[in-house]
Amino acid sequence: MPKLVRIPTPLRKLTHGDDTVEVVGATIGEVFSELETRYPGIKERLLDEQGEVRRFVNVYVNEEDIRFLDGQKTPLKDGAEISIIPAIAGG
Amino acid sequence: MEKHEGFMKALKCRECGREYPLAATHVCEFDFGPLEVAYDYDRIKKSLTRALIQSRPQTMWRYRELLPIAHEPTVGTQVGFTPLVKADRLAKHLGIRELWIKNDTVNYPTLSFKDRVVSVALSRARELGFKIVACASTGNLANSVAANAAAAGLKAYVFIPSDLEQSKIVNSQVYGAQVIGIKGHYDEVNRLCAEIAGKFGWAFVNVNMRPYYAEGSKSMGFEIIEQLGWQVPQHTVVCMASGSLLTKIYKSYQEMMKLGLAPETKFHVHGAQATGCSPITTAQKAGLDFFKPVKPNTIAKSLAIGTPADGFYALRAMKETGSNSDDVTDDEIRDGIKMLAECEGIFAETAGGVTVGVAKKLIASGRIPANASAVLCITGNGLKTLDAVVGHVGRLREIRPNLREFETLLHTETEATPTH
Numbered sequence: 001m002p003k004l005v006r007i008p009t010p011l012r013k014l015t016h017g018d019d020t021v022e023v024v025g026a027t028i029g030e031v032f033s034e035l036e037t038r039y040p041g042i043k044e045r046l047l048d049e050q051g052e053v054r055r056f057v058n059v060y061v062n063e064e065d066i067r068f069l070d071g072q073k074t075p076l077k078d079g080a081e082i083s084i085i086p087a088i089a090g091g
Numbered sequence: 092m093e094k095h096e097g098f099m100k101a102l103k104c105r106e107c108g109r110e111y112p113l114a115a116t117h118v119c120e121f122d123f124g125p126l127e128v129a130y131d132y133d134r135i136k137k138s139l140t141r142a143l144i145q146s147r148p149q150t151m152w153r154y155r156e157l158l159p160i161a162h163e164p165t166v167g168t169q170v171g172f173t174p175l176v177k178a179d180r181l182a183k184h185l186g187i188r189e190l191w192i193k194n195d196t197v198n199y200p201t202l203s204f205k206d207r208v209v210s211v212a213l214s215r216a217r218e219l220g221f222k223i224v225a226c227a228s229t230g231n232l233a234n235s236v237a238a239n240a241a242a243a244g245l246k247a248y249v250f251i252p253s254d255l256e257q258s259k260i261v262n263s264q265v266y267g268a269q270v271i272g273i274k275g276h277y278d279e280v281n282r283l284c285a286e287i288a289g290k291f292g293w294a295f296v297n298v299n300m301r302p303y304y305a306e307g308s309k310s311m312g313f314e315i316i317e318q319l320g321w322q323v324p325q326h327t328v329v330c331m332a333s334g335s336l337l338t339k340i341y342k343s344y345q346e347m348m349k350l351g352l353a354p355e356t357k358f359h360v361h362g363a364q365a366t367g368c369s370p371i372t373t374a375q376k377a378g379l380d381f382f383k384p385v386k387p388n389t390i391a392k393s394l395a396i397g398t399p400a401d402g403f404y405a406l407r408a409m410k411e412t413g414s415n416s417d418d419v420t421d422d423e424i425r426d427g428i429k430m431l432a433e434c435e436g437i438f439a440e441t442a443g444g445v446t447v448g449v450a451k452k453l454i455a456s457g458r459i460p461a462n463a464s465a466v467l468c469i470t471g472n473g474l475k476t477l478d479a480v481v482g483h484v485g486r487l488r489e490i491r492p493n494l495r496e497f498e499t500l501l502h503t504e505t506e507a508t509p510t511h
Contacts, residue, residue, distance in 0.1 A: 006286065008118075008289055009118075010118045010120040011120075013120070019289065045120075045121065045122065055106075056122070056125065056400075058282070065384060065398065067383070067384050083282065083286065085285045085286070086117070086118040086285065087123070087125065087398070
């Protein structure tokens with residue numbers, strides 16, 4: 001069973017307007033590479049020059065921030081939902 | 092055809108400087124950096140003078156050239172210009188020469204500094220043609236969006252963690268807003284709202300309206316300067332949730348100096364957090380440029396943001412100004428609330444207890460020198476977080492309506508506390 005990535009508004013130009021994308025990668029890192037193959041240019045939006053997730057990008061697997069999991073090595077179970085969210089403001 | 096956008100020039104990415112139109116958008120498409128309003132300072136400098144400001148009504152809108160709307164404000168026209176109180180008794184208690192309280196516990200209409208940001212966000216939302224407004228909130232913002240939207244005839248959806256203080260929930264519902272409780276902490280509410288905002292075409296004040304919204308906080312700093320006789324204070328202590336308020340106070344001081352409205356001077360903006368949610372102060376004390384996200388656990392729910400969006404910029408502002416920060420426990424927060432109430436007659440919510448508690452630590456350790464002058468930004472009213480202090484503020488003594496019983500009670504008390 002594939003996994004689902006929710007694409008945030010700022011990246012939808014790259015995904016031709018699609019707000020969700022199905023992927024098969026086994027980790028977050030693999031999913032980023034998979035997205036890059038399908039939507040060239042998307043990886044550099046998400047990762048900085050050192051290959052780290054950009055400072056203002058938050059990535060969640062089934063609602064948990066990957067910084068509380070295993071970062072880009074976080075494994076993905078079948079049916080996992082991945083959200084990419086810009087940094088969060090106060091309230 | 093050129094559109095009239097007041098003194099705004101564009102939205103600009105704080106990271107890479109790319110420019111965007113002045114729409115309801117908050118993130119750079121290239122690097123996800125936050126967008127900020129860029130102003131035409133040359134034009135502002137020509138038109139904005141102290142005399143002009145002083146000729147206007149005493150509201151936050153007297154600085155309107157420096158606030159991001161194109162036309163006259165239409166929402167929250169009465170907000171701001173809260174008292175700056177000289178706090179001599181608290182100064183003595185904390186051991187500092189001079190202390191001021193910027194008292195946003197009495198901000199209009201919902202008793203927190205959030206009315207400042209909301210009046211800007213909703214005025215701008217109307218300019219952009221929105222009919223539905225929304226927010227993710229730890230409580231104060233929800234109250235303010237609900238009230239100001241009601242007064243403006245806008246429909247409001249507010250999203251809050253479902254375990255919020257009862258008073259903050261009721262204080263949103265009473266205005267007829269759609270109040271949605273999310274089973275999760277604020278970071279989860281906000282993540283959901285980011286996804287909702289991407290799907291529905293609403294004006295989310297702290298998501299897609301954030302570049303405008305956040306600028307409203309500057310008015311607190313402008314007022315402090317004017318109320319101090321057009322002087323930038325040496326030391327300001329600000330509580331931090333996302334860190335936005337601290338960065339905007341810093342910006343307001345810089346703008347006033349840049350425009351020649353206040354003399355150039357060195358200043359410090361110190362940050363305050365609750366120990367149970369202290370990603371920014373932990374990084375600041377360790378000398379780091381970036382924070383590590385945390386899962387919040389504190390009575391200061393209005394500050395409980397574990398992944399603070401402006402944490403990076405708050406750290407940078409503190410570093411550039413040689414400022415400090417610290418955090419306080421739940422007990423120290425309650426002590427802070429009581430100190431402010433007993434010394435100055437001002438009842439602050441838990442966030443105010445954080446600010447007072449941290450100020451005490453900074454003064455005691457010499458990080459704010461004893462011979463200095465400081466301003467504490469008190470951002471919300473204690474009536475909203477009664478739950479946090481119930482049972483910690485003395486007990487109710489009951490007597491029958493009988494003079495002798497009262498005299499007995501007074502006699503016992505006098506013996507117990509001979510100094511009174």
